[in-house]
Amino acid sequence: MNFVNPIKYISITFNDIIQDLNSDPKTSDAPYWWKVIFAGIFALLSIRANVGINQMFGPTVEDRTIAEDLFAEQDYRLRGKLAARVLIDIVVDSTATASGPYTIPVEKLRGTTKPILNATPIRYEAREPLVIPQGQTTTVLEFFHQTSKEELSIGKTQNLNMQTFYIRDIDVLPETLWLEIGAERYDVVDTMAYSSSTDRHFICKRLSTGEAVCILGFIDEIDGTQYGKLPAVGLDVIAHYAVGGGAIGNQPANTITNYIGEDPKVLSINNPQKGEGGAEPETLENAKRIAPLRSNTHDMFWDENSGRVIAKTVSGVLEARCIITGILAADVYVMPFGGGTPSQTLLDEVKDKLIAHSVFEQIAEGLSVFGVQYLYTGIQGKVHMKTGYTYSSKEKYIYLAAGLRSHPTSFYIHQYYIENGLQATIDLINGTFLSLIGFSFDYNNDLVPIRRMLDNLEYQYFGDSFGPDDIQTFVIANVEGVDYIEMQNPFSRINVSTGEIINPSSIGFSSDD
Known part of the structure; x- marks a missing residue:
């Protein structure tokens, strides 16, 4: 395939480049947010970006709320706390399953660590009900470090683009969050890039306080494409969610023994293994390194971050660094798994993949791939x-x-x-x-x-x-x-x-x- 660069040599401003992208059949159908980001980056590479774009892609961000907004421009979500997972042994009275299966509803599958003086117990919950077969008195179920909250009314719909709703709780776990709007369920997604006008989706981001913001879909003002369903005016919005997460959830084995679910048939619970997967929020430094300008969604190579992410998708690549050396020119350095020197075959695979994921075929002439020294x-x-x-x-x-x-x-x-x-x-x-x-x-x-x-x-x-x-x-x-x-x-x-x-x-x- 032979691509012709749609950006005219005389186009030096952000708006000029947007117009060029809209006029070219190869890029006209791309989402508007894609064009905004690409135009900004292309302008930056030519060192001719206007003041607004320079501010949008500023190199240093200290406040997490501002960082959320900047990364959102790249369709990237800063990761919050992760909830630890732990397998719980559950023992029930033999009478519970004597005549048939016994079901424990999810709201009764709850436990905490052993109460200790002057220390708050760590709470764990299941995310699905448990059915114990007839005649069985012991079973294992996965619990999570979380605390379910009561249903919360967070506002009414207004049929606006990107309408926002605030949840004033700290450390909301997105994987537990869903919205009830009217009689319909809306689910959280990382990006609206794949959401159609009928998809009941929303995005969740965090403020610097740790509180959550839910953002509904929108209509592209340029081409009219709709991302996510926009509910009718005046519907109640009810949030269902749990809070928790963090490294503290990785508790040692045999410490989650306090059952608080109030099911009279449950005799005991215990975690034979320690909790795993609990983690603190993603740092801004980490996000600035890996935010791929949604290359994991649109899968295109157009800057140093997206080049690094695409290179790392090649089997055998542990780490990579991409340096933009000019317009349609870049140097990429590759470290294979285990360290050491990458083979020429691996370097060629990285180069071919980056070329294949570039909008402009001319990148092949200016792209060099080396092994890290x-x-x-x-x-x-x-x-x-x-x-x-x-x-x-x-x-x-x-x-x-x-x-x-x-x-x-x-x-x-x-x-x-x-x-x-x-x-x-x-x-x-x-x-x-x-x-x-x-x-x-x-x-x-x-x-x-x-x-x-x-x-x-x-x-x-x-x-x-x-x-x-x-x-x-x-x-x-x-x-x-x-x-x-x-x-x-x-x-x-x-x-x-x-x-x-x-x-x-x-x-x-x-x-x-």
């Missing part, structure tokens, strides 16, 4: 312990902290920890670091110090400089008992180029303690 350095130092602590009791954690702070795949370990929990991450750490540091770890004995490191992990990324203070600061902050470290290598800051990343060739510490 590793800048190897040894890490050595002399550790001094505080009074009352011994080096031998903390040595393995000192080595691990140094490895986590310097290893090129630590960003992946941190992401894996958030998604899969601590126990699985310790297995990954052993596979990654055993040959480098000579120590292995297990969940029962090492969970507290390793969790502390992972919760506070700072890691290397392509093009990040690295120095002795990075090791000193991270080890001292996260390994109990370390007073200070005399770093011998690296002895000064190492500056790396765009396509390079630090990689520790060896780690070695000593101590007089």
Whole structure:
């Protein structure tokens, strides 16, 4: 296929580029929000964007509410807290199922952690009813770290574009949220890009206070396309939802034993395994790195973020960095799974995919794909312990902290920890670091110090400089008992180029303690 660039060379403003995109048959049918974003980015790349677009795509955002709005322009939703999941063993009285199946409604499938003095119990609930077969007295059901709320009236419809409704509760879990409008149910979606005029959809975003905002659909003022059903005027809007989430939901095994569902047939509950998947809200720094300008929806390569996301969809790519070097020109750096050097076959696959997902075929002429370059350095130092602590009791954690702070795949370990929990991450750490540091770890004995490191992990990324203070600061902050470290290598800051990343060739510490 041969695409002709629809943007005229004389088009230098945002509005001119929008008109060009509307006039070309290859891009005229694209959603208006797509054209807005693409025109803004194209103008930025030519360094001719107007003031409004420069403000829209400002590089730094401190307030989370403003950040929500900016990312919404890219059709990207900042992730809030995630609710932990936990399997609960449920024991019922034998009389419950003596003559047939026994059903426990969802509102009675609730429990908390053991009550402890001066501590609020952590609450867990099921999201579906439970049917226990005849003659069975024990079963297992998945609970979630959440608290269901009463139905809440949040306003009336006005048949407006993007009408908003506020829920003044903190930490609403979007996966539990739905709206009752008139006699119909409306469900939350990440994007309206795929919503037709009959789809009962809405978007949920958060304020900096943690409160939720529900946003109904809209009509494209340019071409009349409708995204999401617009309900009639004057209908009551009722919110159904639960609140909760956060890392606190990842409670240890055998701690969720307090049944509060008030079903007289339930004798006991217990979690034989720890909770998994609870996480704190997505940070702005993370969102600024990965927000793909909805390339995961429209699947197009048009800027550095979307280029990175598309490259990472190629099997075998762990991480990538895309640098726009000019109009229709970019350099892409690729790290394969496990680190190391990517094969030429993998690099070619990345390049072909980026070309295939570009609006303009001319990108092939200006696109270069390379393997990330590793800048190897040894890490050595002399550790001094505080009074009352011994080096031998903390040595393995000192080595691990140094490895986590310097290893090129630590960003992946941190992401894996958030998604899969601590126990699985310790297995990954052993596979990654055993040959480098000579120590292995297990969940029962090492969970507290390793969790502390992972919760506070700072890691290397392509093009990040690295120095002795990075090791000193991270080890001292996260390994109990370390007073200070005399770093011998690296002895000064190492500056790396765009396509390079630090990689520790060896780690070695000593101590007089």
